[in-house]
Amino acid sequence: MNSHLQGELQKSGYNLTTRETDLMTTPDIHAERILVLDFGSEYTQLIARKVRSAGVYCEVHPFDLDEAAIRAFNAKGIILSCDPDAEPLVADPQPVAAAYQLDVPLLSVGYEHPGLPAVARRIGAYDDSNTPALVENFVLQDCACQGLWTPANIIEDAIAKVRAQVGERQVLLGLSGGVDSSVVAALLHRAIGDQLTCVFVDHGLMRLHEGDQVMRMFAENMGVKVIRVDAEQRFLDLLKGVNDPEEKRKIIGRTFIEVFDEESAKLEGIDFLAQGTIYPDIIESVAIKHGKARVIKSHHNVGGLPEDMKFELVEPLKELFKDEVRKLGVELGLPREMVYRHPFPGPGLGVRILGEIRKEYADLLRQADHIFIEELRAAGWYDKTSQAFAVFVPVRSVGVVNDQRRYAWVISLRAVETIDFMTARWAHLPYELIEKVSTRIITELEGISRVVYDVSSKPPATIEWE
Numbered sequence: 069m070n071s072h073l074q075g076e077l078q079k080s081g082y083n084l085t086t087r088e089t090d091l092m093t094t095p096d097i098h099a100e101r102i103l104v105l106d107f108g109s110e111y112t113q114l115i116a117r118k119v120r121s122a123g124v125y126c127e128v129h130p131f132d133l134d135e136a137a138i139r140a141f142n143a144k145g146i147i148l149s150c151d152p153d154a155e156p157l158v159a160d161p162q163p164v165a166a167a168y169q170l171d172v173p174l175l176s177v178g179y180e181h182p183g184l185p186a187v188a189r190r191i192g193a194y195d196d197s198n199t200p201a202l203v204e205n206f207v208l209q210d211c212a213c214q215g216l217w218t219p220a221n222i223i224e225d226a227i228a229k230v231r232a233q234v235g236e237r238q239v240l241l242g243l244s245g246g247v248d249s250s251v252v253a254a255l256l257h258r259a260i261g262d263q264l265t266c267v268f269v270d271h272g273l274m275r276l277h278e279g280d281q282v283m284r285m286f287a288e289n290m291g292v293k294v295i296r297v298d299a300e301q302r303f304l305d306l307l308k309g310v311n312d313p314e315e316k317r318k319i320i321g322r323t324f325i326e327v328f329d330e331e332s333a334k335l336e337g338i339d340f341l342a343q344g345t346i347y348p349d350i351i352e353s354v355a356i357k358h359g360k361a362r363v364i365k366s367h368h369n370v371g372g373l374p375e376d377m378k379f380e381l382v383e384p385l386k387e388l389f390k391d392e393v394r395k396l397g398v399e400l401g402l403p404r405e406m407v408y409r410h411p412f413p414g415p416g417l418g419v420r421i422l423g424e425i426r427k428e429y430a431d432l433l434r435q436a437d438h439i440f441i442e443e444l445r446a447a448g449w450y451d452k453t454s455q456a457f458a459v460f461v462p463v464r465s466v467g468v469v470n471d472q473r474r475y476a477w478v479i480s481l482r483a484v485e486t487i488d489f490m491t492a493r494w495a496h497l498p499y500e501l502i503e504k505v506s507t508r509i510i511t512e513l514e515g516i517s518r519v520v521y522d523v524s525s526k527p528p529a530t531i532e533w534e
């Protein structure tokens with residue numbers, strides 16, 4: 069609502085609540101919208117992200133979205149995202165015909181649809197170097213969108229929605245220190261302040277100083293209510309003697325849920341559970357629907373929270389891609405190093421200690437990993453790799469350090485470059501950098517006698533070792 073109208077309302081004695089003002093002053097960032105119809109192209113999400121980064125809201129739907137839904141979407145423009153190498157998936161061209169009949173600009177990426185009308189434009193495969201610019205041009209010029217979809221506006225919109233949903237009630241959030249839950253915490257804190265309580269479960273498989281950093285950042289600096297649960301011993305006891313990777317994951321996932329449940333049961337008057345669900349988690353995949361999805365290892369989720377929890381969900385990031393979540397994080401004042409941190413698996417170091425997990429191994433691995441990441445950052449390689457970490461290999465190897473024979477453990481360094489984590493190439497780090505890291509690890513950590521570098525790409529190797 070414009071400030072004039074607001075002023076008039078106030079003069080006439082109508083005092084708006086904060087919630088009403090929020091809802092009315094936030095620009096409608098969903099008003100301009102692009103519909104992306106996915107014909108099974110692997111570039112669909114890249115195209116959608118390009119539309120978003122041009123400042124325009126868009127949604128991805130399967131190509132066979134029904135006609136009524138296409139009309140109801142009320143798009144300013146439609147993008148058909150096709151796979152140039154595959155037979156077109158259009159079994160029934162009717163829905164696309166509906167898209168053609170609408171009086172809005174159409175853009176077909178990757179495939180020439182039969183009977184493409186004059187209103188439509190066709191461009192080549194998405195990986196042509198000029199395609200991203202064409203997508204942006206299509207959205208801003210052909211569809212005449214203004215670009216309201218900006219981090220600042222998204223935050224305003226999310227805050228207004230959260231306030232409207234939650235009112236005066238209380239929200240619980242599992243804070244892992246990862247990007248998604250951290251951004252949710254910062255956003256909800258801004259929206260509802262003390263009505264947010266976070267529970268951070270320290271399972272003892274975090275990186276060096278990670279638990280303290282989470283507490284410093286959220287509890288001390290930002291004043292967020294965070295309950296830290298030190299559950300290291302409990303996890304270690306349950307993991308004792310367990311070697312099988314799947315079994316380890318299950319124990320960690322199950323125990324996480326138990327601990328989280330126990331903590332939340334101690335809190336009173338909580339009605340909502342916040343989650344860092346993001347848009348790629350909920351996009352209905354054409355590739356999967358048509359059995360074309362590549363088979364990948366089950367995701368390293370800590371297990372997620374049980375569905376029968378009595379809470380209503382608050383999911384303020386569910387419209388956003390990961391890169392948008394990061395931009396929001398920076399806009400909300402979270403430090404860049406945290407927001408642009410490499411992904412970290414839910415079971416933490418548990419999947420980077422091969423076989424049985426012991427505290428002694430976790431402590432060595434934490435130190436080795438810290439040295440590796442510190443040197444990567446110092447050499448300017450951290451942002452050039454997508455994921456980098458150390459792995460504890462429980463094999464003893466002979467070494468001689470300071471004239472002393474040492475029979476100690478092996479650390480493997482792993483660094484990969486990837487766009488989508490579906491495939492990845494081992495990072496070609498400079499030898500000097502690997503040498504420096506190796507020397508530091510072997511001289512600084514008594515329990516390590518040998519460092520190796522993992523030169524396996526994905527596929528066939530996975531990024532994590534377990």
Ligand SMILES: Nc1ncnc2c1ncn2[C@@H]1O[C@H](COP(=O)(O)OP(=O)(O)OP(=O)(O)O)[C@@H](O)[C@H]1O
Binds near residue numbers: 241413
């Ligand atoms: N150690 C933990 N303590 C509290 N909550 C956690 C912890 N680990 C995970 N969670 C919760 O479970 C959710 C899913 O965990 P998962 O490991 O799949 O992380 P994610 O989806 O990458 O999110 P994030 O970036 O927040 O870690 C997290 O977003 C968080 O809310």
